Amino acid sequence: MDFSAILPALPGLWDGMLLTLQLMVMGVLGGVILGTALAMLRLSHNKWLANAAATYVNYFRSIPLLLVITWFYFAVPFILRWITGEDTPIGAFSSCLVAFIMFEAAYFCEIVRAGIQAIAKGQMGAAQALGMNYPQSMRLIILPQAFRKMTPLLLQQSIILFQDTSLVYTVGLMDFLNASRSRGDIIGQSHEFLIFAGLVYFTVSFAASLLVKHLQRRLAV
Amino acid sequence: MISIDNVNKWYADFQVLTNCSTEVKKGEVVVVCGPSGSGKSTLIKCVNALEPFQQGDIVVDGTSVADSKTNLPKLRSRVGMVFQHFELFPHLSITENLTIAQIKVLGRSKAEATEKGLKLLERVGLQDHAHKHPGQLSGGQQQRVAIARALAMDPVVMLFDEPTSALDPEMVNEVLDVMVQLANEGMTMMCVTHEMGFARKVADRVIFMDAGQIVEDCPKEEFFGDVSARSERAQQFLAKILQH
Numbered sequence: 001m002d003f004s005a006i007l008p009a010l011p012g013l014w015d016g017m018l019l020t021l022q023l024m025v026m027g028v029l030g031g032v033i034l035g036t037a038l039a040m041l042r043l044s045h046n047k048w049l050a051n052a053a054a055t056y057v058n059y060f061r062s063i064p065l066l067l068v069i070t071w072f073y074f075a076v077p078f079i080l081r082w083i084t085g086e087d088t089p090i091g092a093f094s095s096c097l098v099a100f101i102m103f104e105a106a107y108f109c110e111i112v113r114a115g116i117q118a119i120a121k122g123q124m125g126a127a128q129a130l131g132m133n134y135p136q137s138m139r140l141i142i143l144p145q146a147f148r149k150m151t152p153l154l155l156q157q158s159i160i161l162f163q164d165t166s167l168v169y170t171v172g173l174m175d176f177l178n179a180s181r182s183r184g185d186i187i188g189q190s191h192e193f194l195i196f197a198g199l200v201y202f203t204v205s206f207a208a209s210l211l212v213k214h215l216q217r218r219l220a221v
Numbered sequence: 222m223i224s225i226d227n228v229n230k231w232y233a234d235f236q237v238l239t240n241c242s243t244e245v246k247k248g249e250v251v252v253v254c255g256p257s258g259s260g261k262s263t264l265i266k267c268v269n270a271l272e273p274f275q276q277g278d279i280v281v282d283g284t285s286v287a288d289s290k291t292n293l294p295k296l297r298s299r300v301g302m303v304f305q306h307f308e309l310f311p312h313l314s315i316t317e318n319l320t321i322a323q324i325k326v327l328g329r330s331k332a333e334a335t336e337k338g339l340k341l342l343e344r345v346g347l348q349d350h351a352h353k354h355p356g357q358l359s360g361g362q363q364q365r366v367a368i369a370r371a372l373a374m375d376p377v378v379m380l381f382d383e384p385t386s387a388l389d390p391e392m393v394n395e396v397l398d399v400m401v402q403l404a405n406e407g408m409t410m411m412c413v414t415h416e417m418g419f420a421r422k423v424a425d426r427v428i429f430m431d432a433g434q435i436v437e438d439c440p441k442e443e444f445f446g447d448v449s450a451r452s453e454r455a456q457q458f459l460a461k462i463l464q465h
Contacts (some may be wrong), residue, residue, distance in 0.1 A: 120306075120308075122304060122306055122308045123308060123310065125266075125271050125304065125308065126302075126304060126308035126309075126310070127310075127322075128271060128294070128297060129269055129271060129297055129300070129301075129302040129304075129371075130297070130298065130321075130322035130326060130370070130371075130374060131294050131295065131297045131298025131299075131322060131326040131327075131374065132294065132322060132325065132326055133294045136325055136326075140321060140325060141310055144312050145310075145311065145312050148312060
């Protein structure tokens with residue numbers, strides 16, 4: 001084992017890490033926004049909307065992420081060509097990001113829904129008794145409390161996404177894992193580079209989950 | 222001010238309110254009492270449409286609750302409500318609790334809303350707690366803030382849904398004092414409560430409910446004066462709560 005080749009490769013690996021983080025942060029943000037919208041639909045009194053959202057969630061929770069990534073990589077350009085009538089290359093990054101957002105939204109939806117349902121029904125009554133309409137009650141009273149309650153779960157899900165971003169190697173994106181692997185392969189030291197990558201993933205994820213636990217204790221008060 | 226006309230309400234097949242009719246005039250204080258499960262909380266929540274009902278109508282200050290064209294949020298903004306479990310907004314400071322609906326619903330400026338809120342906070346004797354969060358206050362203090370929050374909307378009528386039932390005994394009086402003061406100032410009030418001392422002191426009328434029906438609806442003097450003239454069910458109830 002010779003780890004000396006890792007040091008000069010660090011700038012390249014850092015580029016990979018940046019892509020990983022970019023995918024994760026944008027995926028989480030988009031996923032939370034879409035997931036919250038889905039949660040609203042699932043809780044809506046309109047049966048059609050609620051069922052449509054439930055179908056979406058159940059569908060995406062029943063298929064592998066890898067399939068979604070591959071599917072979007074091939075399908076999105078095809079659909080765009082069908083709509084616009086011309087070739088619109090959107091690139092692997094965009095298609096992966098869309099896949100992550102759509103996929104994670106299904107999980108975030110369930111977290112947000114549980115968070116909303118955990119807020120006592122009386123809070124909605126109090127908001128409405130003061131003359132707030134439903135959107136105001138949600139936005140000003142229920143959601144702020146719900147998000148506070150579910151922050152640890154949202155972060156936990158983000159850590160999982162941090163690891164799952166490594167699946168983008170299938171469509172040729174140079175994320176952290178792919179960057180490590182390819183660099184190791186080139187100089188015939190793939191073992192060392194993969195061990196190093198594993199350490200980095202472990203350290204980041206473990207530290208983050210410790211932070212979440214700490215946060216959980218603080219928010220519980 | 223409030224006129225309740227033949228209201229019927231069902232939860233699926235179970236009828237919770239049966240032919241409820243009564244009236245609360247301007248400036249009147251009406252106490253609603255009865256055993257738990259008798260429908261009194263449900264009835265008072267029908268007044269501001271927090272609970273829907275299937276038959277009958279309730280008219281609040283000229284506005285029909287049952288009319289599908291009625292803007293319910295607007296109606297509710299003119300009806301103050303105080304809940305058993307206070308329902309202050311725990312993520313907001315006391316000041317924000319007092320001002321948020323004034324600003325977002327009535328469109329008052331932040332300065333105007335804050336001035337009004339703090340004035341009412343002083344009135345319930347909690348001006349020193351403005352910057353705190355609800356979790357830092359005792360139950361009695363939270364309920365006084367909740368009353369101030371409702372008053373900040375300049376309601377034409379106040380509804381109280383068992384405002385002292387969730388309080389430690391020693392905190393009941395501080396809340397009742399605020400309510401008595403309010404009643405003496407001429408506020409129109411409908412109160413679901415078991416505090417018969419409060420009813421004796423300020424109520425104009427007492428309504429007794431049982432099994433979803435209004436069994437008694439009479440002036441306070443009559444209700445407490447001659448217990449033997451009351452319905453059997455009301456006598457049983459009074460015997461249980463008045464002997465202490």
